[in-house]
Amino acid sequence: MRLFKAGASSVALRTALAYFVGAGLWVMFTDRVLESMARDMRSLAVLDMFSDLAFVAVTGVFLYLLIRAEAGEAGESARRLEASEDRLRRTVETVSQGIVLVGRDRRAQFANAPAMRILGLSAEELASRTYDEWGLLDADGHPLSNEECAPEVVFSTGAPVLGLRRSIVRRDGTSVALELDAAPLPGGAGRPVGATVSITDISEHVEAEHRLRRLARARAFAAGAMQVFARAGTPAALLEGLCHAAGERGGFELAVVWILEEESGLLRSTYSCGAAADRLGSASVPAASDADEWPLAEVVRTGRRYVSNDARADVRLSAWRDAMQGPVGGSWAAFPLASETGPFGVLTLASGSKGFFGADVVDLFDSLAQDAAFVIARMHAEERRMRAEEELHAHKEHLEELVAERTEQLGEQRRASSELLANMSHGLRRPLNSVIGFTGVLLEGLAGDLTAEQRFQLGMVNRSGRVLLSLANDLLDIARIEGGRTQLDVAEADGTSLLEAAAELVRADAELKGTRLRVSGRPGVHMVTDASKVQQVLLHLLEEAVEGTRDGAVEASVTASGEDVVFRVIETGGPGREDVGRLFDEFRRTGRAPDDVPAASGLALAVSERLALSLGGSLTIEPVNGGGAVFTLRVPAVYDGSGAV
């Protein structure tokens, strides 16, 4: 029942009812009691008065108690309310967000300390002015309009607004990024009487976001650059790739690789990439230019990077801004590209936002530039090595060519000289034909009888002719051997027969001289070789021995010894045969006999040695103690085609 509900009016009602009932009962009862007690009218009147006074007193006490209780409660409530308000205020003051209560008059009815700090305004200013009078500017420097403010949105829509982001510039010029949440304060009839706005300073948050993005771009650039380093084949490809990585992966507004040209002393924008690349076109800067105007030259000279995080305001970039012919990005940095001999270029990066080149990314870019320079240096070294190899190779080939040429030349010379010899020998033969032929005819008596003396003298002429012929044949043999045209007529032969046949040819001369000639050798010394050449050598040796011996004894022998056949011609008592070794050596070395020895013997021995070699054998001469010499001709029993020419 309504009567017993809690609430101020029901309490009052209850109290009133209780009073009515109590007071009514008192009045009724006291009147009856007094009537029964009173003896006369005067005592009744006095008793009435006392009961009325008592009634007033009780009512007064009752009222006093009631009011005191109520007042106490009210005071209690007021205290509780005050305490609660106090707690609320403290809470509101200690949050980090700014809380502002705005009324429909666009003035702040309440603002906590953080709000004042964030907005840069005092409580009075907030309370006394509307927000367009607060003096705040947006990011472009224009004053905030009322429509831009969060409360307006709430007032117009009646609904809360969450997560509104604004970047503003405070009156002291500093800028701050804010996130706003606004909710309506309900009033009567559903229209908001105001709005509560929570303001959060997200500047750090925004800064962190920017940093992350910067890092992401820097890492993308670095990753792209790494790929370029791995793949690029030439320094040009590497630098171009680096530029592209910066422009495309790193998202820089403009990335330029400047190369220092030695001859002109200019830094030329060799590679460029990025949204603003076309505006730069092809530019060049003297490397010796005044550093104040253009930091590029300074970077190249000193090898130190240059970083500007507010390119628009940087005085030193005025020339850069002119070159770009238009708005430039917010940040600009130049990193040196250096080889072991010094900087050869610069990498410049321009970013649209200010403050891009924080410490965290600048070092990364620096090391990228250094890596690029390092890889290029390695490429140069590689190139130099390859060029050196090529040169070496070319040189080697050239040498080989030269050697081939020289060999051919020598071969030709050889052939020419052997042709000469061949011609000479042929030319010698013709007259020799006549000498031998006609003396032969005369000695035969075909042209008439001869006296003994004539016969004797003609005999000497004839023999001389034969000697000359033999020499001419020797010369021809040498020519053939030297010219590589020796042809061996290899056939079966008997070593002993060869020796005996050669001895026969010499016997006449030996008898004439009075020299004993003894030949020894067992029959059946089987050979497969060029018999005529062997015989030629044996003939030479025997002639030599017969010629040289002093006490008149020559012994010739032939034996089989292992795979060889050894012919020995021993001449005893020859004149200073210790000379022979010298003779041999001299001839072999210089092609001439020493002056004190007859030339013919030298030639014959030289030819003999060469013939021996061409048969795959050898010829040696050793002096004998007490005078004389041993000639040893060693020839393989079976010619195996390995004769030296």
Next chain:
Amino acid sequence: MGRRILVAEDDPQNMYLVRFLLEKAGYEVLSAGDGEVAVEMARTHKPDLVLMDMLLPRLDGYEATRMLRDDPGPDLPIVALTAYSMKGDREAILEAGCDGYIAKPIDPERFVAEVESYLGEEEA
């Protein structure tokens, strides 16, 4: 024995020697100084034997021999006179069509006998 020998030799001294020896032995000797003349004379005068020096001017002995083998043919004895005695030369001489060779310098003692050995078959 009234037989005719054509000698093709360009060295006059050697020619003299050969002629001397052959005429002494009773042969008629015709001489030609070079290969072309040799071929002509062989065809015209029909000798019984040709002594061919292999090194002749104009037409060398090898060519001349080949031509003679065409005309008059293989029956004509042709003997080479050669200074070379190398294996290769001998083969070349035989291949050109010569019946044999006599080495130079000629040995006067044996020369005529060697020549006659090539004429011998002709004797009836």
